Amino acid sequence: MNIEQARFNMIEQQIRPWDVLAADVLDLLQVVKRENFVPEAHKALAFADVELPLPGGAYMLAPKIEARLLQDLNLKKHESVLEIGAGSGYMAALLAHKARHVTSVEVSPELKALAEKNLADNGVTNVTVELGNAAQGWSSGAPFDVIVVSGSLPELPPALLQQLSIGGRLVVIIGASPAMKAQLITRTGEAGYDTRTLFETDVKPLASAVVPSKFTF
Numbered sequence: 001m002n003i004e005q006a007r008f009n010m011i012e013q014q015i016r017p018w019d020v021l022a023a024d025v026l027d028l029l030q031v032v033k034r035e036n037f038v039p040e041a042h043k044a045l046a047f048a049d050v051e052l053p054l055p056g057g058a059y060m061l062a063p064k065i066e067a068r069l070l071q072d073l074n075l076k077k078h079e080s081v082l083e084i085g086a087g088s089g090y091m092a093a094l095l096a097h098k099a100r101h102v103t104s105v106e107v108s109p110e111l112k113a114l115a116e117k118n119l120a121d122n123g124v125t126n127v128t129v130e131l132g133n134a135a136q137g138w139s140s141g142a143p144f145d146v147i148v149v150s151g152s153l154p155e156l157p158p159a160l161l162q163q164l165s166i167g168g169r170l171v172v173i174i175g176a177s178p179a180m181k182a183q184l185i186t187r188t189g190e191a192g193y194d195t196r197t198l199f200e201t202d203v204k205p206l207a208s209a210v211v212p213s214k215f216t217f
Contacts, residue, residue, distance in 0.1 A: 003035060006046070006047040007029070007030065007034070007047055009047065010029075010034075010047035010049075010063055011026055011029055011030075014049045014062075014063060014064045015029065015063060015064050015067045015068075018064040018067070018068055018199075019068070020064070020067045020068055020071050021071075022071045024098070025067055025070050025071045026067075028070070028094060028097055028098070029063075029067060029094075031097065032090070032093045032094055032097060032122070033122065034046050034047065034063065034090060035047075036118060036121065036122055037060070037088040037089055037090035037093065037118050037122075038052060038060070038088065038090075039052070039053075039054060039055070039088070047063065049062055049063065049064060050062055051203060051204055054087055054088055054111060054114075055108070055110050055111060055114070056108040056110055056111060056207065057207055058085070058087055058108065058111055058151075058204075058207045059087070059151070059203075059204040060087055060088055060090060061091070061150060061151075061203060062203075065182070065201065065203065066090070066091055066094065068182075068198065068199065069148065069171045069182065069198075070094055070095070070098070072171065072184050072198055073146055073148070073169055073171055073184070074169075075095065075098035075099050075146060076098075076099070076145075077098070077099065077100060078100050078145075079099045079100055079145035079146055080099065080100055080101050080102075080103070080141065080144050080145050080146070081095050081096075081099045081101070081102040081103070081144060081145065081146040081147070081148065082102075082103050082104075082105070082134065082138055082141070082142075082144040082146070082147045082148070082163070083095060083102055083103070083104040083105070083147075083148045083150060084105055084134040084135060084138070084147070084148070084149045084150060084151075084206065084208075085104075085105075085106065085107075085149065085150035085151050085206050085207065085208065086104040086105065086106035086111060086112060086115040086129050086150075087106070087111060087115065087150055088111070088114055088115060088118055089104070089114070089115030089116070089117075089118040089119045089124075089127070089129070090118070091148065091150050092104040092115065092119060092124070092127045092129070093118075093119060093122060093124045093127070095127075095146075095148065096119075096124050096126050096127045097124075099126075099145075099146065100126065101126050101127075101128070102126065102127040102128070103127075103128050103130060103138070103140075103141050103144075104127055104128070104129050104130070105129075105130045105131075105132050105133075105134035105138050106129060106130070106131060106132075107131075107132065107133045107135075107207055107208035108207065109131060112129050112130075112131050115129050116129045133208040134208070135149075135153065135157065135206055135208045136157045136159050136160075137157060137159030137160050137162070137163050138163065139163065142162075142163040143163055143164055143165040143168065144163060144164060144165065144168060145164075145165050145167070145168045145169075146168060146169050146170070147160055147163065147164060147168070147169075147170040147171075147172075148170075148171050149170075149171065149172040149173065149206060150206070151173070151203065151204060151205055151206030151207065152173040152174065152175065152180050152203045152204065152205050152206060153172060153173070153174055153205070153206055154174075154175070154176055154205070155174060156172060156174055156183075156185075160172070161185065161187065161193060164185075164187040165187065166187050166188070166189060166190070167186070167187065167188075168186070168187050169184060169185065169186050169187075170183075170184070170185045170186075170187075171183070171184050171185075171198075172185070173201060173203055177202050178202045179200065179202070180200065180201050180202050180203065181197050181198075181199075181200055181201075182197070182198040182199050182200075182201055183195055183196065183197055183198065184196045184198055
């Protein structure tokens with residue numbers, strides 16, 4: 001496989017058609033080598049328009065979704081980021097290139113180790129990978145300028161909204177398969193939030209998400 005041709009094809013055939021046109025995001029997809037964050041068994045699919053399995057039942061999001069979320073967040077160099085679900089470390093690496101610092105919280109010890117190794121191997125030094133479940137929030141380091149949920153949640157935990165700084169943004173994919181919505185939520189004041197639906201999609205749930213019971217009493 002010609003790696004650079006495959007990367008070019010991914011950007012031109014998957015990502016641009018998904019309205020990802022910001023030059024800084026497209027450039028970053030050239031800089032951060034996605035193939036370095038993909039498990040060996042799936043290297044041949046590093047640039048494919050699919051979610052890729054990771055150890056422990058987790059998944060990497062499809063490239064176009066990662067790129068779109070990154071663009072719509074419009075990160076600034078001074079901002080602090082909370083990522084919920086480190087996975088292989090790829091999204092954290094993208095975020096780290098655009099932000100001051102990323103705290104990435106991973107529920108799986110195996111994935112925490114994998115993300116840390118991948119980030120170190122690729123020279124990313126401004127990410128801290130923590131072991132824990134942040135699906136209901138992560139108070140250490142809060143408030144954050146940006147929160148990214150790297151997987152879908154059945155519903156939005158209120159604690160995440162409280163951990164945004166005023167002016168901060170949260171991107172999250174909410175709902176149940178097959179009808180989910182990616183949302184960008186901006187905190188406008190102490191109790192004010194502006195919610196914008198970015199696109200409809202269907203992605204695997206965050207491994208640490210708590211699925212609400214279907215039973216009623």
